[in-house]
Amino acid sequence: MEQARELAALSAGIGRQIGLLIDRKGRPTMVIVGEPKGIYIPELARSRMGVGRLRGLRLLHTHLSEDPLSEEDLTDMLFLRLDSVAALTVDAAAAPRTLFAAHLLPPTASERPYRILPPVPWDRVDTDFTAQAVALEDELAREGENLAAPGSREAREMAVLVSVSDAPREDMEASLDELAALADTAGLSVADRVVQRVARVNPKFILGKGKLAELEIIALRSGAGTLLFDNELAPGQIRNLAEVTELKILDRTQLILDIFAQNARTRSGKLQVEMAQLKYLQPRLVKQDRAMSRLMGGIGGRGPGETKLEIDRRRIRERIARIKKELAGLRTRRASARAGRAGAGLPVVSLVGYTNAGKSTLLNTLTGSSVTAENRLFATLDPTTRRLRFPQEREVILTDTVGFIRQLPKELMEAFRATLEELESADLLVQVADASHREVLHQIRAVEDILRDLGLETIPRILVMNKWDVITPEAGRELLSRFPEAVPVSALSSQGLEPLVTEILKRAPFGGGVKSRDIEGDGLTCEGPEIPQ
Known part of the structure; x- marks a missing residue:
């Protein structure tokens, strides 16, 4: 009282x-x-x-x-x-x-x-x-x-997905579906998702304080410690959001970089991922920044993330310069290998497509290889090259590179230039699309846009509609009406592979072409020894 x-x-x-x-x-x-x-x-x-x-x-x-x-x-x-x-x-x-x-x-x-x-x-x-x-x-x-029994998927780090945009709600929901798949690949469990359409994005917090309060309570109720934004956040926005919500703040770019850090296996792949992470980190590095300290370890903090607060901008620039020099040497060796293959007179056929469309599975089926092929995004990062032998002593070099995705971070585009250069030497591109995906049209368009950005739109291309065996006849007719030149296949069951091989033989520059009768009755016999990079 x-x-x-x-x-x-x-x-x-x-x-x-x-x-x-x-x-x-x-x-x-x-x-x-x-x-x-x-x-x-x-x-x-x-x-x-x-x-x-x-x-x-x-x-x-x-x-x-x-x-x-x-x-x-x-x-x-x-x-x-x-x-x-x-x-x-x-x-x-x-x-x-x-x-x-x-x-x-x-x-x-x-x-x-x-x-x-x-x-x-x-x-x-x-x-x-x-x-x-x-x-x-x-x-x-x-x-x-109840949400997180020990050992269950839900026991993983929990996140609330957030999309803030002026785009149509249907497009925002579709993009969040993809973000959820990316989160699953990275090891995050999705606790909830929030969509807010705005006429103009709040430059300080992305969204208004009222919506932030709603996010805070959603995170509290669902046991989530992370807000994952389907936007690329500016350094100041990450800092402001972390200070207000006291949660870990991740954006789409950080998540993709983390997935690449998990999946890189070769020296080249690891160097490219590290350079992309450092370039993303460089403008966001503020010593004793609480927002960045919440990224230590866990999702969004792999690779060089363990020492983010100990590396100043000067040391980051020095490390990037060293990585660029080493990657230049790797590019030189790869260029020499490509020149050797070109000297052998073998056409180069490159598989391209949206991530998880089935490129690696198609490579394995055609060549009898065992390249990593999983039902998750970005399971394959490093370029794989195999020799594919057809009847009548015909051979091509078949390559598989990293999958594409909408809004592929610019840091990755630049860092993975060494990998994507494999496509520049291709005589023929086989664009693999997932016919069963509800966003297949958007994914095909996204791949075409990226190829255009890379200056590869003039290379001859075959469109392959993979996973044809799991779609309805009506959906198949709709796709073929839009893409009459597409080749329907199922990489898993080998359905449709002979028409695809026929098309490759017709389009690949063997120096005289191949007629359909050249492969009739011979069946498909392919060999796939690995070609050194």
């Missing part, structure tokens, strides 16, 4: 709001002096912060009027995960009058993430705020146990 009177008198005396952050033992841990109409809470320690846990602090502050809790009060409670927030009003006589209070709610308890309690006279408060907070954490812990 006396403390409340003293707090009200002090606040009225200086004409400013005064706030107390109180721990669960009832001890004030911080005293804050604000402005007449508001209070600013400084950066708080994160010792208790974790998935499904609250701050362990409640805020009690004064209002120099009879105003109830403001939107800013409630937003602070959400963003900071406070146990509760309360406002003690002060009357004209500098005496305490009314207490307004609110606390967070457990998952599924209400449409709103918090409950505003009825106002009560300051001397008749009987709410046990500590018991409320403990009960909420118990509920969150039970939800977390």
Whole structure:
């Protein structure tokens, strides 16, 4: 009682709001002096912060009027995960009058993430705020146990996917589907997804503070520690978002770079990924930056990420220069190997296509190889070259390179130039598309755009519709009406491979061409010894 009177008198005396952050033992841990109409809470320690846990602090502050809790009060409670927030009003006589209070709610308890309690006279408060907070954490812990059983996929790092754009909602949802597949490949479990269409992206936070508060409570309820944006975020946006939400912030580019870091196997691949990561990091490096410190380890922090805060910009530039020099040597050796193959007079046929379209599976089926082929994005990064032998002593060099994707990060495009140069020497491109994918038209268009950006649009091309055996006849007729020259195949079952081989033999520059009768009755016999890079 006396403390409340003293707090009200002090606040009225200086004409400013005064706030107390109180721990669960009832001890004030911080005293804050604000402005007449508001209070600013400084950066708080994160010792208790974790998935499904609250701050362990409640805020009690004064209002120099009879105003109830403001939107800013409630937003602070959400963003900071406070146990509760309360406002003690002060009357004209500098005496305490009314207490307004609110606390967070457990998952599924209400449409709103918090409950505003009825106002009560300051001397008749009987709410046990500590018991409320403990009960909420118990509920969150039970939800977390259900979501993340030990060893399950859900026990992986959890993320909320976020898309903010002025694009049509259908396009945003499709892009989020792809982001979800990327997240799964990287080892993230998707807890929820949020789509917001805006006329103009907020340059500071991407989205408004109200939506950020919604994201905060979604993350709290679902046990997610990461916000994954389907945008490329500026350094300042990552920093601002991390400071406001106190969550790990990742964007699409970071996620793709992390996947490449996981899948790179050869020296060349690892160097290219490291250079791309360093180029992405360079403008974002701020010493002691809390936003970047949250990327240490885990998704988005592989490769050079373990030493991000120890490497300054000068050392990054030096490392990039060394990598460029080493990659130049690798390119020289690859160019020499390509020249040797060209000298042998063998046509070079390169497989291109969207990631996970089935290029590696097609290479394995045609050549009897065992190149890594998995049903996930970017399973193959390093270029693979095999010799493909046809009847009548015909041979071609068949190459498989990294798959494409929409919005392929510019850092990767530049870093993987050494890999993509394999395509420049191709005499024929076999563009593999996943006929069963609902976004197949967009994926074909994306591959064509990237080929155009690389200056490869003039190379002859065969469009292959893979996974033909799993689509309906109606869908097949629709695709062939749009792409009448396409060759339907199933790389897994070998369906349609002979028409594809016939087309390759017709289009590859053997120096005289091949007639259909040249391969009739001979069947398909292919050999695939690895060709040194």
